[in-house]
Amino acid sequence: MSKPNAADVLVIGAGHNGLVTAAYLAKAGLKVIVLESAAQVGGAAVTREFAPGYRVSGVAHLLHGLNPTVARDLNLARHGLDLKAARAKTRSLLPGGGGFEVGPDVAATATSIAAISKADAAAYGPVIARLVKLADALAGYALHTPPRADVTKMDWRDQLNLGLFALSLRRLGKKDMLELTRILTINVNDLANDFFESEPVKALLCFEGSLGVFLGPRSPSTVFNLLYRLSNLGANGQGGFIVPKGGMGSVTQALAASAKAAGATIRTNAAVDHILIENDAAAGVVLANGEELRAAQVVSSADPQRTALKLIGPRHLDTMFVSRIRHLRMNGCAAKIHLALDSLPPALANAAGRVVVAAKPDDIERAYDCAKYGRVSDKPALELLIPSLSDPSLAPAGKHVASIVAQYAPYKLKDTSEHDARQQVFERSLAVLESVAPGLSERITASETLTPHDLETQFGLTGGQWHHGEITLDQVLLQRPAAQWQQYRMPVPGIYLCGAGAHPGGNVSGAPGYNAAREILKDAEAAKTRGAA
């Protein structure tokens, strides 16, 4: 006879979604063990030291998508997460000095943009408000399980959810609904031209629309990515960008505390080698050190490719499913750069919020052109934070850290080695930064550059894709991670997907983890009923 079960449910990975699932399952009374390969919990939402005394958020560095329901249910405030912090502004820095700032304060935003264009200053607030409203209607579906694709096989829950979704779109009213259908599939560059006249304002919208997808501003589906991101500014997100005190690790620390308080066990330094499958059903996991842990339900918060192709393995799966998963678009395109700074150059001295460096839509499109053919962008578009301005504990007294997202750094390189690409990302990004914040380079005392390749090897993100699969229309809802497998259950009974590769997708939202937990509990309930019968 084999070993007794170690738990009811094993959760692979203590990233935010794994922890959310674990917390909900533990709250429901199940015995849960979370297995994390790294020495600390957090996954891609961690705070870590990259140079002695300098700490920074590892991959994700802004909190904006955390689902309010999840935050409330799991009492994250009580477990140390401050969600009341001021929502950060976004400052667009232009070469040669100057720029503008947008934020929650509509009047201040308009005043700031007016220096560049009066028309854009007037348009900006209403345009963003309307886009957020449209995004909200879509995002209302985030905490529902996507329906089965086959209409004849939908149960009452599927029908109800789909009906509510249709209703929320209908409630937009005729004008907004038509606008949503008009813009949903188009590119963000066209959208920017519809509303704005100045290059810098258009560029900011284009930057938001192309961040995190391997697409340029003129690629279809970038408006969808824009709406996806803007939904975080609405009722399903945090209403703006938070630079969390203590870095993004504070979010996952709070989640871990909540999960533990609910009774879950978390084991770090416990890398899972593969999921144990017996009689065509989940039986547990085998750790990299050979240790076997048994449970009837195994939940993976790893990305779909890692889950299906490595943890489950193609030998337990069907051909078309494996092909679908293999062909998911997982092209990581953004690199992370972390800088330890002696002091701040004048242009960044007060940059407590988010800084974007992308002056013209064409600059971003040209940056994408490089990446499209396997090269690091000559002039990357950048998002920069100086988290030490709001949280001095992240750096030694008087010093600072910068956390930069550089786009584009393609995962699939052509005629460039990983090492050269890392070097290029760093040098080219700093050259761009020097043009808007002269004197930055000479203040750097240490640095770290993480290309998509590094994000894959160090954080387990296949393809270096931080959303576990690009957020494009063909990879969301019924198609996430693949048609027929959008209800969190993997083909092998007892195995579930709870990470960003499942609906509704990426960002530190906790929504996939929340939905997965609901489906797992549904199955556990059904099994109990069967057992009792």
Add this chain to the structure above:
Amino acid sequence: MTAYIEHLTPFLRKTPFHPRIEALMHANNWMRWTGHYSPANFESVQSEYFTIRNGASVYDVSPLIKYAIRGREAADFVNHLITRDLSKIKPMQAFYTSWCQDDGMLVEEGTIFRLGENDFLLNAAKDQLHWLEQTAYGFDVQIEEASNDLCGLSLQGPESRQVLRAMGINGIDNLKRFGIQELELNGHWLRIDRAGFTGDLGYEIWCKPESALWLWDRMFDAGRDHKIAPIGAQALEISRIEAGFLLVDVDYTSALHALRPSNRMSPYELGIGWTVNLNKPGYFVGKRALKKEKEQGLSRHVLIGIEIEGRKPAPGSFLYADQPGKVELGLTTSATWSSTLKKNIAYARVPQAYAKPGTEMWIEIWYGKEHKIERSMVRCWATNRMFYDPPRKSA
């Protein structure tokens, strides 16, 4: 030839046996088989059919698509691909099996030759290299199309063993059904397997293309006293139906080629559920779906054999539960008059409840008669699809 009619240029390929076949082709009746010239009939279909059943018939099977599957994990891969349990098949054995898509719908059924522990040759009717390569993801295995590496003759009929003996092939008496033997004869490499498409004693003899004409001549020399004759696809078709074998595009549509998902069929629905081993160790493509189909009785119908009153062949005919034809049951696929059995036979797709041998049904057959279309509603009975199964097939 001028450009605008270039597409009319003859483009069919000729098999290595073509010079011999063409010389005997009195009917000038060719068919296209995987892009090759293939004989439909040489002269009389009836006499070719009786050669299969009473003598030694020769049919060029070179156009079959062949995939060589080799590598460290070839056996694991094949076991993952197919529905049968490979562990029961030893090297130098051929076996019939199904292979399916994710949802248990049949990609194809056919013969795989296990030439070594990790060395296989898969004979297929339809191109499917892409499917094999997709399925091979994660296995250390190499798959190559080897269609042109070998050519072969199917030698079928009660006299076939005598012909091989007369050719001087040692040990042919010891070759069991589905066994494979390789040998050298007069400096020519030969591979012989004991299988075929006629349901009778028979062999397939494979050789290198450069040995083709030698093989043909040697075989026909040896067969002179054993009623040897070449046959075409039409005669083979009659014996194929008598033997109960499935033909892709006639009895089913390959899942890879179906235009609508509902056109696809599972092994259970085709009456070859015996090729599905749900208890074999490990997973195979479609297993979860097939298990569900079997456990929950989800098969929509089953393809059975039927015997029909009268003599009118009944392809594409409707079956009913009642004589007035109010309760429709299904329809026939392959159908023929069996001269050997003196029976009117067909395959029919019917609900499981009507599949039990002896179950009586009604069949509506339309046929032309002296400028008129006549309709006959006659009885038919469910039966084992293997209508013709002489002991010598496996003796």
